[in-house]
Amino acid sequence: MIEQLFPNVEWAALWTASLETVYMSLAAVIMTFILGIILGLLLYLTDKGNFWENKTLHALTAAVVNIFRSIPFIILLILLIPFTNAMLGTFLGPSAALPALVAGAAPFYARLVEIGFREVDKGVIEAAQSMGAGQGRIIMRVLLPESMPALVSGITVTGITLVSFTAMAGAIGAGGLGDLAYREGFQRTQPDVTFASTIAVLIIVFVFQMIGDQLTSKLDKR
Template sequence: MWAQLSRVLFNSFLETLYMVGMSSTISFICGIPLGVFLHVTAKGEILERPKVNGVLSAVVNAARSTPFIILMVLLIPVTRMIVGTSIGINAAVVPLAVAAIPFVGRIVEGALKEVDRGVVEAAQSMGATPRQIIGKVLLPEALPAIISGLTLAVINLIGYSAMAGAVGGGGLGDLAIRYGYQRFRMDIMFATVVILIAMVQLCQALGDRMAGKARKS
C-alpha cells in the first residue's frame, strides 16, 4: 500500500511544483514591470504620473486585499475561458498567478524605493535616460531586496497552491483533503505537511543564497 501511496505523493508533489513554477513565472513576468511602473510614475520620480499611479495603485490594493479563496471563485469564468475548465492544476495556475502579480508588484516597488536617491540624481545629471536609469541604476541596486521579496512570493504561492488543492486544484492540498482528511489518514496528512515544509525551507535557502550573491556582486 505504501508503494502506491508513495507514487501518489510523488505525483502530487510534481503537480504542486508545476502550479508554483508556472504561477511564479507568470507573476514575475507581469509583476516586476508592474512594480517598476508603480515606482517610476509616483510623485517626484523620473516618470511622474500621479493620476495614473493612483488608479493603478488602487487596483493593486483591491487585488491584494481579496482573500485567495474568494479570488478563485471570482475568477472561475476567466479560468474556464483561458484553460477550458475550472478544476485541475492548469486551472489553479490562473488564480495563483493573478493573486501573486500585485504582491510581486508591491515587492518590487518597495525594493526600488530603498535605492539611494542620490544615485538616481547622479545618473540624471550625467544625462541618463529613464530607461537607462531603470535598467542600469534602479534594478541593479535593488536586486538583492527584489530577490528576497520574490522568494517570499514563491513561498506564499506554495501555501496558496495547497489551498487551491482543497477546492479541486490538484497537488498536495488535494491529496491531503481526499486521502488524509476524508479517509482519516493522518499519516498522509503528516507526509504532505512535511513535503510542503521542505519545499518552503529549500526555497528560502536558495533565495537567501541568491540574494547574498547579489549583494556581493
C-alpha cells in the same frame, strides 16, 4: 518502519502531487516576478517626483493592487473560475490554478518591488542622470540592478506564499499536495496521508527559502 508510520500513503501518488505543487509554484513565481516588477515599476515611476509622475495612473494602479491584495485567496479562486474556464476550457488541474495564483501573488509582490525601488540611493540615480543617461537606461542599468537583492528576497517570500496558495487551490481540484491532503487524508480519515503531504510541502518551502537566500547573498554587494 516507514510503512508502519505511513500505512495509507501511496508514494507514487505523493511524488506526483509533489511535482504538481512544484510546477504550480515555479510557473506562478516566474509569472508573478514579471508581472510584479511591471506593476511595481508603475507604482514607483508614476509616484510624485519620479520619471513618469502621473497622479491618476498611480492612483489607478494602486487601487488595482490594493483590491486584489485584499481579496482572500480562496475567494479569488472561486471568483476567477469563469475566467479560467473561458481561457483554458477547464478550471481543474495544476495549469488552471495559475491565473488565480498569479492574480493573488503579483499585487503583493508589486508592493515589495515598489519598496525595493524606493530603497535605491537617489544619489546613484542623479549621478546617472548627470552623465546623460536616459530614463530607459537608468531603469535597466541602475534601478533594477541596484534593487535586485530586494527583488529576489521579495520573490522568495512570495514564492513561499504561493506554495501555501497551491494547497488551497487543491481544495477545488487544482491537484498537488493540497488536494492529496484534503481528498485522501482528510475526507478518507487518513491522517498519515495529511502528515506526509505536510512534510512534502515543508521540504519544498525549505528548498525555496534556501535557493532564495543564496541568490540574495550573491547579489547583495554590501
